[in-house]
Amino acid sequence: MLRHVAVVSQSKKIKSADVAAAAAAIQKQVSRDFAPIWEIQATVSYFETLKNVPLGSWPVIIKDDIHEPGAAGVHLDDNKQPYALVQAEDFWQLAASHETLEMLADPSGNRLMTGSSPKKGQGQVQFLVEVCDPCEANAFAYHVNGILVSDFFTPHYFDPAPAAGTRYSFSGAIARPLQVLKGGYLSWFDPVSKHWFQETLFGTKPAIKDLGAMRIEETIRGTFDRRRGAPPWHGRKAPIADPSALASQQASDAIAELWEISIAGLA
Numbered sequence: 001m002l003r004h005v006a007v008v009s010q011s012k013k014i015k016s017a018d019v020a021a022a023a024a025a026i027q028k029q030v031s032r033d034f035a036p037i038w039e040i041q042a043t044v045s046y047f048e049t050l051k052n053v054p055l056g057s058w059p060v061i062i063k064d065d066i067h068e069p070g071a072a073g074v075h076l077d078d079n080k081q082p083y084a085l086v087q088a089e090d091f092w093q094l095a096a097s098h099e100t101l102e103m104l105a106d107p108s109g110n111r112l113m114t115g116s117s118p119k120k121g122q123g124q125v126q127f128l129v130e131v132c133d134p135c136e137a138n139a140f141a142y143h144v145n146g147i148l149v150s151d152f153f154t155p156h157y158f159d160p161a162p163a164a165g166t167r168y169s170f171s172g173a174i175a176r177p178l179q180v181l182k183g184g185y186l187s188w189f190d191p192v193s194k195h196w197f198q199e200t201l202f203g204t205k206p207a208i209k210d211l212g213a214m215r216i217e218e219t220i221r222g223t224f225d226r227r228r229g230a231p232p233w234h235g236r237k238a239p240i241a242d243p244s245a246l247a248s249q250q251a252s253d254a255i256a257e258l259w260e261i262s263i264a265g266l267a
């Protein structure tokens with residue numbers, strides 16, 4: 001099945017050429033990296049305004065003010081169709097990639113996968129499938145066309161035991177099942193206690209918190225997003241001279257020059 005994602009910016013701070021370039025990079029990431037692993041195909045396209053978005057597309061909307069950092073993420077519209085909000089700030093491309101991948105892996109915001117709990121004393125539990133959250137920090141992101149995109153876990157992330165040569169996240173930053181990297185988190189439901197739990201690595205040591213019997217609001221994902229607050233890159237400055245971005249721009253400039261020469265030669 002082919003899904004359709006529409007990237008739209010309502011921010012005057014971001015140039016439309018940059019939004020189009022980000023959409024193209026995320027499209028490449030989805031087709032080349034994500035689709036073979038999760039068996040989900042999608043088009044990712046840039047549109048100038050929401051009114052240009054064709055019916056049936058899931059929009060990723062970049063805004064100057066999404067009201068609270070916790071509002072970044074995937075929401076459901078009145079007909080329970082997904083859309084995502086991204087704050088117009090440094091690392092917005094990474095955030096757009098994060099939300100696109102999570103929306104594709106779990107459009108409803110309620111997808112659970114079963115596995116062994118990371119908490120001693122718990123048995124089989126149900127993990128919320130948020131493919132970017134355990135590895136969401138910019139430190140683990142990678143470049144596509146010189147644009148920073150999010151690392152994401154693979155279905156092997158929930159394997160009962162590590163195995164040599166297995167990929168747990170696309171970039172390889174996650175080295176074993178259920179590993180939470182710095183700045184990341186993982187949420188699960190324990191059917192015995194009927195409590196939700198969350199493992200975070202926000203400081204130097206991982207911590208597991210019992211969140212109790214949570215009342216699930218619109219979606220499980222939404223309930224967690226509202227508690228989470230800002231992602232690790234919120235308020236950070238992206239590097240001014242990103243070598244990968246510079247190299248990509250240099251290559252694009254050079255090939256553009258070649259095309260211009262070729263076209264001029266037709267005359």
Ligand SMILES: [Zn+2]
Pocket residue numbers: 098102130132133
């Ligand atoms: Zn997420």
